[in-house]
Amino acid sequence: MKTKNIMIVGVGGQGSLLASKLLGRILLQKGYDIKVSEVHGMSQRGGSVVTYVRFGDKVYSPVIDKGEADFIVSFELLEAARWTEYLKPDGKIIVNTQEISPMPVITGAAQYPQGLVQQMKDAGLDVDAIDALALAEQAGSAKAVNIVLMGHLSRYFDLTEEEWMDAIEKSVPAKFLQLNKTAFDLGRRV
């Protein structure tokens, strides 16, 4: 199988490491070669963060380059817009429509661009825009945005719901299991 590329992008602190951990676990069980590349350290402090997940028969590079991503899963709208160049021409971009203003916008030095989902569609991108924050809150916690988005991504994978649930069980603490299962389910069905 040719290597598949998934980019998880967002704002430091949004929980993208758990999302990549979940993907890694489930793909390992399916017998793929896998590389997951993460960002630690300074850039985590509320900065723009990106995680690369690659799987296939044999994976060499740990990173994904421009024009290579089969999927971009964005935890925040502006971050989706920032990384579109990394999407393959036939790739899919899954966007949480939540807006988090970066410091230059907060201080008034820059504007948060408007109508980004439409701009992405107009540019010919295949966009799934969902309000993952609302769904996460519906599941019981705003912090479950990551699992809602993984639930939505799961629609495009040839894996059973049981396989996903099993990976969630192994990736989250027991007391948050039901919340995360609900969040996954809401994301998968939207």
Next chain:
Amino acid sequence: MKTLMLGNEAVARGLYEAGCSFVSSYPGTPSTEITESVATYKEVYAEWAPNEKVAMESAFGACLAGKRSFCAMKHVGLNVAADPLFTIAYTGVNAGMIIGVADDAGMHSSQNEQDSRHYAKASKIPMLEPSDSSEALEYTKLAYELSEKFDTPVFIKMCTRVSHSQSIVELGERVEYSKTYEKNPQKYIMMPGNAKRRHPIVEERTGLLAQWAETASINRVEAGKDTKIGIITSSTSYQYVKEVCGDKYPVLKLGMIWPMPTKKILDFAKSVETLVIVEELDSFIESHCRDLGLECIGKDKFPCIDEFSQNLIAEKLGEVVQTGIKLDAVIPQRPPVMCAGCPHRGLFYTLAKNKVTAFGDIGCYTLGAVPPLGALDTTICMGASISGMHGFVKADGGKTEKIAAVIGDSTFMHSGMTGLVNMAYNESCGTVIIVDNSITGMTGHQQNPTTGYNLKGDPCTKIDLESFCRAIGIKRVRVVDPYDLAQCDEAIKEETSVNEPSVIISRRPCALLKYVKHNKPIISDADKCVGCKVCMKIGCPAISIVDNKARIDNTLCTGCGVCAQLCKFGALKGAKED
């Protein structure tokens, strides 16, 4: 068993399996998780040292005692440990000793882009360079064998993309290792007479290691269909080359980057029309090839700045470069920021307000340099704030007005305290502000000598900063709460105007620590808010202006109250506690 592991976790696993029983390190991105991970194996004693020099010397002592030992550091940390490094190269080891060093091409979390491979050549210590997690585990175990066989410390050299990428590893069992110590002054006391006898042994050792490198399976030629070019590469660059070229061109993959296998390189060069060297940062392999009289393409084509990627390799080798769609919209940058509730914020606001010249240091608080706070004048390296300020003050004729050095608790223990001793001894002036957030923050919450807990999380001796500063001769030592702006303002005004060295300890735990209880979010009153934006001067990510009124993001706000102290109109108020 197969599992996914970070490169750093795989090094830790290799240490465990090889029977390593002593680890001492100082945290530094991207090396930190090696030590955090190895600390989870109960068979291994692991500790945070106050700095890399102490860590390396301790690891050396442990290997003398007959236990396999290890120390880890980031590239700039190796500069701190360079003193013992160049001499333990002469003494060699008893049980095996490994030095883990992690470079940060692209400077994801560093102040420079130095290439640590030069240290291997300069200190005459062999260096292995894994390119993924599986190799990280394998090479770590191999490094102990080499260390004992050739009587030398051995480097394991990582980089951000190997350290912080997970890939599949096969786990093995731990094999215990132990030797006895025998006194050997000629080998271990490096005074001139002995060192003169050791140096030729070191040179001979490098020759023997170079011979070993010729036949070592970690330096391997991978066949290619087209011999028009042949590529010599290592580390993560190897992965990018294979991603782009597959088995199109022959590749000589170096697992040992120093010393290099000269004959293997010459034979490889002969087998191809054009030799291409693909390596991140400096020309290290390339320089060696040129020393051998080989013509090659290297840094004339591939940059010595920033990290590589597959598209860069594709472009340089004339392969297809992938492209995607860029939006026309102007996308504002999202730089890292001080967290909401960060105790450093109030202090930096006060420093900026008082127009204090502030020498900065290395840690989360370096973010105090970023607008709108813009409260720092310099950042160089660990500890440089205090000594830099001292030089500035002395050169300026002992001018005392409004000058400060800002340094974290962990950084102060690392190498700030020697600077403070210098200030006391040479009767300097200026104010040292120790921003004590009770943790090593930037690298992800590591304990340090001032926190009262050790690496394994057990309670331990806590260094008392106030007593320490007084003991070395600083008479003016005071503690402030950085959430209290008036208190900060008074302390900074007073201490920066006296004609002697002073210390302000700005003390409050990091807002991200699990045990820290947050207040309820600040309530903003739109009726009282006049839109003056004074609250925006502190650069808090939880405050924004919407329709000319201050708005609080309740998911981020920790209720620290710094903004409420700034608002003259009572529009920002703390909620009543239950």
